[in-house]
Amino acid sequence: MDTSLPQVTIAEITHVLTTNYDSHNLLESITDRTRQSLTAAWCVLLVRATDPAGVEVVCESVAPGFSPHRDLVHSRPVALSASTGSVVMIDDFKIASHRWTRFADAAALSGLGACRIFPLRLAGQPLGALAVFTADPWNSRPRGSAYGQSMADLAAITLSMSGIDDRAEAATVAAQHILSSRAVIEQAAGMVAEYDNSSITAAMRVLAAQAKARGSTIAQYAEQVVEGRR
Known part of the structure; x- marks a missing residue:
């Protein structure tokens, strides 16, 4: 080939x-x-x-x-x-x-x-x-x-994507959702870093590991952390 x-x-x-x-x-x-x-x-x-x-x-x-x-x-x-x-x-x-x-x-x-x-x-x-x-x-x-x-x-x-009429608008909405999720993830990482007395990088790894263990996305778990439900 x-x-x-x-x-x-x-x-x-x-x-x-x-x-x-x-x-x-x-x-x-x-x-x-x-x-x-x-x-x-x-x-x-x-x-x-x-x-x-x-x-x-x-x-x-x-x-x-x-x-x-x-x-x-x-x-x-x-x-x-x-x-x-x-x-x-x-x-x-x-x-x-x-x-x-x-x-x-x-x-x-x-x-x-x-x-x-x-x-x-x-x-x-x-x-x-x-x-x-x-x-x-x-x-x-x-x-x-x-x-x-x-x-x-x-x-x-x-x-x-075959049923989406305006793909550009759909992409814009998705991008805004990702940005909002990122803000929550960063807030949660800051809370974890402060609680564990660790770096943001280490806190991100903790969030990822905990989210995977719970079968959820990092954004979903971050929301729980911010809301005090973890």
């Missing part, structure tokens, strides 16, 4: 995310660029369906001359990745594990050699998957899994 192409692609997609982009067009671009960069025969972007065990196709990119067997994307490996947020790797359909025998045999009959399925995740929750099918074994040429997951992550971010 030409390492310059993935880098340029990620940069371009990231830049588009800062504009008033069309979500569906961007998802199509992510899918197509993923297929091209990974020299794949077929790439499909899917989201979880209302049925917990199902998925629905959002968009796909197919290499010229290849006719995909679309039932493959509704099979167990793809649904597993979409529903659990796990990466599924079947690097050679001819020597796939017994777990994926039926899927691998069907894919091989369609002229495919391997697949990797990258989950779409946001805030720890699975949203769908980006399935990449190659005509040859995955490791027969350089292909970066980190790139595939990065593109899936960008697709998840795209989906998360």
